[in-house]
Amino acid sequence: MELNLSKDHIILPKTHRSMYLMHKFWARKPYNVVSEYIRKYTSENDVVLDPFCGSGVTIAESLLLKRKVVGIDFNPFAIFLTKNTIAQVNLNLLNLLFSALSDRVVSKIAPFYKTNCPYCDNPAIITQSIWKNTQKDSEEPPNEVLDEIRIKCPNCKLRNAQIDKKEFSDFYKSEIKRVENINDNYQEFQQTLGIDIPTFQFKYKNGKYYRQLRHHLRNAPKLEQLFTKRNLLVLGLIKKEIQDLNYREYKEFTFESGLKRDIKEIDFEKAKDLLMITFTANLGQSSKMVWVISKRKKKKLKKREVGSWTHHFLWNPDVFFEVNPWRGYKTRFRKTKRSKNDYKIRLKQKRIEKVEVAESIKGFNQNNRRNVLLLNQSSEQITLDDETVDYIFTDPPYGDSVQYLELTSLWNSWLGNRVGYKNEIIINKNQNKEEKEYSSKLYAVFKECYRVLKSGHYMTVTFHNTDLNIRNILISSVTRAGFKIENLIFQMPPRNSLKSYLHYNKSPVGDYFIKFKKDPKFLQGRENLKSKKVKPLILKRKLNEYIEHVLLSRAESTPAILLFNFIDEFLVEENYFPLKNAKIIDKIMEDLVNSERYMVTKKNEWWFAKKYKPDLTNKPLSARIKSYLERLENSEEYKSLYNQKSKRKTYSNIYNLIYREFNGILTPDRRATTKIIDNVFFKKC
């Protein structure tokens, strides 16, 4: 059946809602964008497939639209997270299990974090400590010195108060003693508590270390290097106590109202899994990767702040927070509950009573109520029948940008999941995978996607990589598998990422949404599957015209990184994909920039060379954006700039409106636009 659909257009991404904030995951797709695509390309009860499902946004959004859905990911953690995201749970039962866990944990962690308040001598809790590594030579083992202690004292009503090192030097001395004792008797503590701490090495079977390790971890690539011994013990204890929660003890459950209910084992296990995902969600903030923020806006902070693990690597910052893991766990648990509540509300709004996970493909195919199938396997072989899928929405790994297996090892190792690297689709020298392996593995997946998708149906692939060469590899592996490329949309994310500021010229600035079709007629012309041989002179002429068109439309100098991102749209429109060698584009761009036509500013922005006077009919883009924002003040849309909770205008809301108005080749430069927004709305110069 042929689907007759309108052209895709920009969908303004919303920030993640609570149901997706239960756990960190890299490059989670905005739920509303995913939902709109699924809504457009499918009808109720159709089958959606995501062969790289990651944290499961496609899976949950498909279910919320009453579609059947298959999610595949080779990484067991991704499947575990997806399963927990779509789990329906009785919140009362979840609370009950949490308080049972709390009863078991709190008394046992007293030797690690309980203290007496140095002000009133009443019982208090250590909330955070700051440690400083004085060993600068990363080849040598770290030498960590206690720099600051913070406590909670109910009696003095202190919540996370800094204790002065000089004034309370005895308090510090006794804390140092406590930690030394824990470090010296680490094995005995493990035995007494009856716990097993995972001993995991960040090392591949081929003997090579993980690529994304920094500082001391490079020389001692072990999980235990990421935590203080005290936190390893407390974490080990929390994990053990979750595992020890036994169904038989909770078979009968009494609500607060006194009403008794029998609990099904399956519901009990779901709640227990949620306690476990809360545990892994808390690992990053219980580790030594919690770096210390000591300055804001170039000013030294009186109270240093907790930085979180936003990096794409595992590391040991020189100064770090040791956060009490049980306090962190409680905070994460609130997020888990919020997430489940949000999901419950959404299901209710859609009048969906039950989400049932099929145990097998047979169960999924034969039972219409089993609306979701999750497969923990490589998508190089998809165990679905030919032509059984109505739509594919997927977000494949981005070349070498995010090392999912390496990063998720923090969670997988604690869960006891041993994950072989053979199946990961990635570029990573240490896994012996270069572009060639990446390309052939992607090709294998898309060949399977082609097989299982119904004829005349569509696949949307989203992608995020600044390197055109990698984008070309992706597109060519899809087209070689038989798909026809229909269109491509370039879209900016809803908010500024810290990373995009730090690596302004390197990091990806936006996402691509590429629409492919399974069109058997297209496949008949086998020529279509081959990479295009391009005539360099013609390509150069056309690209030159295109760049000129972009600059004239924007009527101002344009960051090179944006120009390079726009080129894909041109290549699709002109039917140049897949390119035999994408490097030709770099070469042509280099020629163009060295030609008399253009110049590149110090800020790496392109504009016409001085002697070439362009015929400008448009106002400069930034002036157009400024007038647009000024006009907004008197419009209906003005309200949408405000965050409903904080009642303040937010940058992401403002950006969203700007991107709706100025997109495609008019997508504005992030930095320049922030200045305009500041000027118009926040009266900053």
Ligand SMILES: C[S@@+](CC[C@H](N)C(=O)[O-])C[C@H]1O[C@@H](n2cnc3c(N)ncnc32)[C@H](O)[C@@H]1O
């Ligand atoms: C870019 S992420 C997907 C993120 C997802 N869109 C989300 O919103 O969370 C790519 C995923 O592909 C998975 N992956 C890598 N190789 C795979 C393979 N051979 N088969 C299935 N999944 C694979 C990774 O584990 C990762 O979760």
